[in-house]
Amino acid sequence: MTIKNHLRTLLYTGLLTASFGLTSCEDYLEKTHESTVSEEDAFKTFRTFQGFTEELYYCLPDHAHCYWQNSFNWGEDEIISFGKDYFMGYKIDLGDFWGWQSGFDGWGCCWMDGSNVSSTSTDRMQKKFWPLAWYGIRKTNVGLANLDKLINATDEERNLIEGQLYFFRGWFHLMLIEYFGGMPYIDTVLSASEPLSNPRLSYQECADLIAEDLRRAADLLPIDWDKTTAGAATLGNNQQRINKIMALAFLGKNYLWAGSPLMNYESQGSRTYNADYCKKAADTFAELLELVESGQTQYALVDFDHYSDIFYTYQQNAMNPGSTEAIFQSPMYDWWMGSGWSLGPQFVGSNQSGETNSTLFTPTANYVNYFGMANGLPLDDPDSGFDPEYPWRDRDPRFYNDFIYDGVQTIENLSALSADQRDKQKIQYANLYTGGNYRDEVNESRTGYLLRKFTPLAVNYYDQGIRDYGDALTIQISWMRLADVYLMYAEAAANGYGSATSSAPGFSLTAVDAINRIRERAGVADVNSKYTGNLDDFNSEVRRERAVELAYEGFRFNDLRRWLLLTVYPYNIKTSQEFDRVELNTDDPTQSRVANWREEEILRRNLSEKHYWMPLKTNDVTIYPEFYQNPGW
Template identity: 50%
Template sequence: MKKIYKTLLWCGLLLVTAAGIFSCSDFLDKEADAIVAEGEAFKTFTNFQGYIEEIYNCIPDKEKNYWTTSWNWGDDEVFNIEGNWHMTNQVDLGNFWAWQAGRLSQPGIWLDKPTTSPTSTNKFEHALWPHAWYSIRKVNLGLANIDKLIGTEEQKNLIAGQLYFFRAWWHFEMMEYFGGLPYVDQVFPADKAPMLPRLSYQECANKAGEDFARAAELLPIDWDKTTVGTKTAGKNQLRANKIMALGYLGKNYLWAASPLMKNGASLGGGNTYNYDDTFSRKAAEAFGQLLALVESGQTQYALVQFDYKNIYDHEEADGVTSKFSDIFYTMGQNWLMPGSTEAIFRGPSTDVNGSNWNTTKTFGPKVEGIVEHDNIIHQPTANYVKFYGMANGLPLNDPASGFDPAYPFKDRDPRFYHDIVFDGFKYVNASMPADMEYLRYAGLHSNGTMRGATNGSRTGYFIQKLVPHTANKYDGAYNWSGNLHIYLPYMRLADIYLMYAEACAAFDGAAGRATNFSKTAEDAINTIRDRAGAGHVHASYTGNREKFLDEVRRERAVELSFEGYRFNDLQRWLLLTEPPYNVKTSQEFDRLENVDFFKENDPKDARVANFREVPILTRQFGTRHYWFPLKVADVSMYPEFAQNPGW
C-alpha cells in the first residue's frame, strides 16, 4: 500500500496530537515498502512510534462503524422490524455467516467490511477481521526490526511493550468470535499465506498470555510519568500501558478457563459451571495485581461516582466530579471523549459530531419523528431487563426480594432508573407543540403510544444508558450545540472487578481470592454494588458456588448492559443455546394511571395490571453456533486452517 503512513499525524487523533515528539512528516512521505526495506521506520523512537500509531488507528469503533450499527448479539436487545437486516437479527435467525462483508448488505459491519483502510480517518473504514491480520503483520515486522532502534532503554521498552500488547490484543479479539486460530508470531513473505495450523483456544491463550505478560513488564502504568510521555502529558490516555496489559492478561486467561473453552461446545448447559482451575487462578492473579495497584492509588484509574439528584435526566448530585454516564457519553464538554477515570482501553474517537450520524438517533421512539433520521431503534428485551433486581440486592424471582408485579418499577436496583426508559417516564423535557404533548410521557404499556413494532418499542422499554433520552427532536441533545460525544470502551474498571470475582469464584466460590489482592470474589461484587447504591449479595447466595456464580453473572448483565459483552458471555458459559437465554420477550401490562399521575408523581410508583412476559422469538441454535464460521476463501488456503465445526 503506497504512502501507508501518510495520515499518521492526523491532527484530530489524540495519540499523535503532540507533533513536537512524533512529528515525522519526512518519514511519512516515503513509500511504505521503501521505509521498511531501508529500516527508516525503526531507527529512531519518533519514527518507530509513528509506525505503531497506525495500529491504534485501526481499532474499530463499534458504535459509530456505520450510519446505524449493531453490537449486542446476546439475549439483551432487539431492533424494530425495519432494523431486521442488522446483525442482531441475523444472529437471532442463526445466520452467523452474516458477519462477513458482502452478505446481506454487511450487517456485521464492525467485524468485516468490503473496503477498509488502516490510514483512514473515516470511522466507517475500520473493521476487526481485516485490520487484525494487517496489524499483526505490522507488529511482527516491528519486533523483527527492534534491534535497529537507537534509543534509551525506556524508549526501547515502550516500543516493544506496545508491539507485544497489540499482537496479543488483535489475536484475542478474533479468538472471542472464531475460537483458536493460527497464532502468527513471525514475519512471513507478504505474497504467501502463513502455513500455520489452527491451535486450540487454550493453546492460543497461552501464546497471547505470554505476549500480554511481556507487555505488562515493559510498559509503564502512566505514560505521563515517563521521560518520553512528559512531552505529551495529558494526551497519553489511549496509549497501551501496564494496566491495559494486566487487564487483558486476566481476561485472556478467564476466557480460556471458561466452560466452552475447557469443555467444547455442547447442549444442555451441564458444563456451565465447569471451569479450568489453572487458568482461573492465573486470571485471578493478573486481575489481583491490577486491582491492588488501583486501590493503593498507584494508577490513574478509579471507579466513577454514581450519585444523581435526578437520575432520569442523568443530572449528577452536587459535588460529583465524575459520573457514571461519563463513561459512555459526554455533553457540553467540548466533545470530550467519554470514559472518565474508569475506561481502561479505548480506540480513537475524534470525529467531532460523528456520534450524531446516527448512533445518538437510534435509541428512542420514531413516532411522529420525536427522534429523527433513520427508522432504526435499539431496544432492550424484557427478559434482559429482569436482570435488574431490587434495590436490596436480590433478584426479582427471589421470594424475599419484595418485587410486586402490581408495582413492577418500584424499589428497583438504582441502575434500572439510569439505564432503562419505562412506562410513564418523562421522555421530553422541553416545550412541544400542543398536538405532540401526548408523547411527552413514554407510553410503553400494552398498546401504548410508543409500542408500535415499526416505530416504537416491541418490548415495553427503551435504553438510555449509552445515549440520553434528551437526544430527541425537542430537547435537542444531539444538535451541534449539545457537544454530545459517545464511545464504548473495550475495557473498564468495573469489568475488571467482575471478571476478578468470576475467576475467584470459579475455583473457590464467594470466598475465593487471589494471593496478591485482599478482596474476595464476594467483596469485588459488593464494591460495584456499593458504587451504585444496590444491596450486597445476600447470604443465601454466598454459601453455594453455583448460586454465587449465578449472581456474578447477573451482576455482569446489569453493570455491563448493552456494552457488547453479553453474546460472548453466554457463549463462553455454554448458555447461548439454552433456555431461557435463547428466548427474547416483551413486557405486557395494562396502565392503571392516567397521564396526570405522571405529571405529579414518580413513574416508578405507578400501579399496573396484568404484568406478564410474552415471547417475541426463540433462537434455534445448535453447537455450531458457539463459534462464527470462518471465510470460505480463508479456510481454502491450506488444509491446516480448518473451518469451525458445523459450518
C-alpha cells in the same frame, strides 16, 4: 495473490500516514514493502519507530460507531432489532452467523469486516476488524524483528516501543480467538517465498502464547505515560497509549476466557470451568486491582452521580467520555463518530411528529428482569419484595438510569409542546403500557421499554437535542473498563479458588467483595448470603451482575457463548412486557400502579452447537489445509 500494501510516507506527527488495500487472509500475511524509507532510518530513533508503531492504534475497530446505524449488540437476549434485515443482530437472531462478512449483505453494519478498509484514515467506517487484525499482527512482527535497529533511544523508550508491539500482537490474536476459536499464532514475519502452513492451535494453546506477549507488555510498560520522560512530549494526551494496566486487564481476560466452559470444551473436552486458568486470571486481576486500590494508577470507579460520564458527554465542548473508568478505548476517528446513532436517541414521539426515523433497537423484557431490587435480590427471589402492581418501585438504581419505562417523562422542556401534543397525543410521558402510543412496533417500542443508558433526556425531536446529535453529544463504549475488571476478578477467583469468599493469594478482596464494590457504587445492597454458600448460586449472581452493569455495551454475546448458554432456554428467547396502566403518578413514576402484569414471548432463536463459533471466510479456509473451517459451517 499479491497485496497492494505499501506505506507511502513515514512521518512522526503523532500518526503514521499510509494507505493500503486489503483483500483476503492470505494477502494480510504476505510479505510486503513496509515503508518507502530505509529500515535503518525507519527504526533508528524513538520518534520514527513510534511513528511506525502508532499506526497500530488506527487498526482498532470502532464497534460502536461502524455505520450510520450499527448493531454491535448481536441479538442475544438483551435487545431486539427490527425494521432493518441487514443488521448483524437481526442475522444472529436468524442463526445467520455468516452475516459478519461483508460479502453476505452486511452493508457495512458489522464492525468485523468490510471491503473498504484503511489503517490510517480517520473514517470510522473503514475500521473493520478481520482485515486490520491480520495487518496489525504482521506490523507488530515487523517491528519486533527490527528492534535491533533502534539504536538512538533510551532504555525507557526501547521498553515503550517493545511493550506496545507485544501488547498489540497479543490483543489482535485474543480478539480473533474470542470469536473464531483457536487460530494460527503468527509471531514471525512470514515469507512470501514459502507456502503457508501455520496450523490452527487449540484455544488454550493460543491463550498461552497470548499470555506470554501480554505479560511481556505489562512488564515493559509504565502505568502512566504522562509520568515518563518520553511521554512528556505529548503530556496530557497519553490516556489512550498502551500501558501496564491495559496489558494486565487483557492478560486477565485472556486467562479467564481460556478457563471458561466453551473454551475449555474446545481445548480439553470438558464443559466446566478450568480452575488452573481461572486462578491465573484471578492472580492477574489481583495484581491490577492492588495497584488501583492503593492509588498507584489514574483509574478509579466513577461515582454514580457521574455514571453517565463513562458513556457519553453532552454539551461539554467535545470532551470524550470514559472518565477515570475507561481503560481501553478505540480512537475518536471523525467528528460524526461521536453520534452513535443506534446507541442514542430513542426519537421520542417520532411517530407523532411525522419524522421518518424510528427506534431500531429496544431492550427485551426478559433482559430488563435481570435488574433486580435495591435490596440486592433478583426479582424472582421470594424475599425480593417485587410487587407486580408497582413494578417500578425500589428497583436497582441502574434500572432507572438505563431504561425508559412506563410513565417516565421523556421531554425535558414541556413548554415546547403544543396543546394538541399535550392533551390529545399525550407524548410527554412514555405510554409504554399495552396499547400505549409508545408501543408502535415500527417507530417506538415493541417490548414495553426504551433504552436511555447512552443519551441524556434532551436528545429527542421536541427538545431539539437531536440537532446537537453528533456535535454536542459524544458517545463511546470502551473495550475495557474498570468495573468489568472487578466483575471478571469475582468470576475468576470464585471458579479458580473454589468459592464466593475465595480470593487470590495475598489479595484481601474476595470474589463476593468485588461484586459488592460495583453494587455499592450504584447504591445496591450486597450479594445476599443465600447466594454465597454454593458456587452455582454465586455464579448465577455473577452472571446477573455482568448483565446489569455491562448492559448493552457489547459483552453479552460473548458472555453467553463462553458460558455455553447461547443455545439454552431462557437465554434464547426475547419477550415483551404486557400490562395495563391503572394509575399514572407523573410526580414519581416509580409509584405508578399497573394491572395484568405478564410477559409474552416474541422471538425464540433456534441455534445449535455450531453457533458457538463464528464461521471463517470460505476463501480463507481454502488457502491451505491446516487453516480449516469451524465445525458445522
